[in-house]
Amino acid sequence: MQELTNNALMLKVKSGDLDKLGLLYERHKKRLFGFFYNMNSDASLSEDLVQNVFVRILKYKHTFTGDGSFTAWMFRTARNVNYDYYRKNKIAFNKSEISTVEYKLEDSDTVEKGMQRKDDISVLNHAMKILPPEKREILVLSKFKEMKFSEIGEILGCTEGTAKVKAHRALKDLRSIFLKLETR
Amino acid sequence: MQQEKYEIWMMEYLSGELDENEKSKFEKYLQEHPELQKEFDAMNSTWKQIDRVEVPVPSEKMDISFFNMLNEEVEKKKPITSNRIERLKSFFGSFLKPQLAFGMLLLTLGLGLGYMLKSNPSTPAVKETRVTDTNTETEEVRGQLVLTLLEQNSANKRLQGVNEAAKLNDASERIIEALFTTLNNDPNINVRLVALESLSKYVETPEVRMGLVKSIAFQDSPLVQIALADLMVALQEKTSVESMKQLLEKPDINNTVKRKLEESINHII
Structure with missing residues (x-):
């Protein structure tokens, strides 16, 4: 139901009623911020990227057809914004978290030296950061309430089934990183 | 059961896409396959833990900069005509200021001279003829x-x-x-x-x-x-x-x- 009004609102924005973007922003800012924060763990940067998403939505509003869901269209834009940020700043998106888990694990020692107790959450937090971005991304998306796998497929450009398999494998990888971190 | 199918099924279970009936089917399947049950429990706990990863609340600054951006865009879109006038103004302001001042000076000089030299009574007559001329011209064209x-x-x-x-x-x-x-x-x-x-x-x-x-x-x-x-x-x-x-x-x-x-x-x- 809300998706329907999302689309209607975006079509209004498209037709020139720019004020309606404010409503869409209020509805989606938290999720978008969460998405970016989970990807880069930098609150200030995430706020900037949320802003970039809406700037881009305005710029490319003519490409919104209203056929698919607005949320999927918006998150596709968000992914592009994220990807462009990494590319512009010459940070390798796919290798942002040094490719091998082992290497990272050595590094994590220094990070966690000061920590008295490795509770599950901070370990999981850490494991999430080590997980390659594309896997982290699908887990973050599938954790959003009201986000269906059909939409995730739309965002990632794959089928619903493939999105589920990808999510499953990402979860499995997260689990194994988590175990490795915990047993250290 | 095919591995991929099982993976899909588990994700549907975890993400809550299954209804009660389908859920119990999945649970029954796990009971029948204890080796899968163990793996599932591990996955399930990790899945639940992701929720507990804390995400801070975005600051007010984000709202302010968004609405500033939106207002700018709305303004940009609205008064195209006044924008044009503004642009024209700045165009004349930047290029023609000296020329304009010079022009005004010349005009004042001319007016002054004209005032001093006004002695020619035929000027109004000339004007009238011109007006009638233009009138007849319009009539002819019409x-x-x-x-x-x-x-x-x-x-x-x-x-x-x-x-x-x-x-x-x-x-x-x-x-x-x-x-x-x-x-x-x-x-x-x-x-x-x-x-x-x-x-x-x-x-x-x-x-x-x-x-x-x-x-x-x-x-x-x-x-x-x-x-x-x-x-x-x-x-x-x-x-x-x-x-x-x-x-x-x-x-x-x-x-x-x-x-x-x-x-x-x-x-x-």
Whole structure:
């Protein structure tokens, strides 16, 4: 139901009623911020990227057809914004978290030296950061309430089934990183 | 069961996409496969833990910068015209300021000189002639326009021509002639009616009155016939009685027109 009004609102924005973007922003800012924060763990940067998403939505509003869901269209834009940020700043998106888990694990020692107790959450937090971005991304998306796998497929450009398999494998990888971190 | 299918099924279970019935099916399947149950429990706990990863709340700064951006965009879109004026202003401001000042100076000088030298009484006369000149010019152009429009194939164009003719202060013979040709021969009733209206402006001229009287007998449209009869009554034109009688003798005359003509004749006499 809300998706329907999302689309209607975006079509209004498209037709020139720019004020309606404010409503869409209020509805989606938290999720978008969460998405970016989970990807880069930098609150200030995430706020900037949320802003970039809406700037881009305005710029490319003519490409919104209203056929698919607005949320999927918006998150596709968000992914592009994220990807462009990494590319512009010459940070390798796919290798942002040094490719091998082992290497990272050595590094994590220094990070966690000061920590008295490795509770599950901070370990999981850490494991999430080590997980390659594309896997982290699908887990973050599938954790959003009201986000269906059909939409995730739309965002990632794959089928619903493939999105589920990808999510499953990402979860499995997260689990194994988590175990490795915990047993250290 | 195929590995991929199982993976999909588990994700559907975890993400809450399954209904109660399907959920219990999945749970039953796990009970039947204890080796999968163990793996599932591990996955399930990790899945739940992701939720507990803390995400801070975005600051107010984000809202402020978003709404600033949006307002700017809305402003940019709204007053395109005033924007243009602004741009023109800044254009003149940046390029023509010295020129403008110089121009103003020259203008003041000129005005001053003119004031000092004003002794030529013929200036107003010259002005007047110029005004009349332009007026006659406009009249001439309009006259030409009327003549051209009256020759057009489109009834609309001819109507426009006749209307233009009504705007003339003093019609030339050629225009009167053209209007009469239209009144007597134009295939369109509306054009003929408007031509009659335009001509009624010139009823002071004896030729026009005569032409109108003659025209009565030419008309075959009841509407124009009635309009002409009305005009004749208004003018109290005695010579028209003959033409109207002539018209009455026509065998195919409309009854309303017949009555109207008889009435008109009585009025005039």
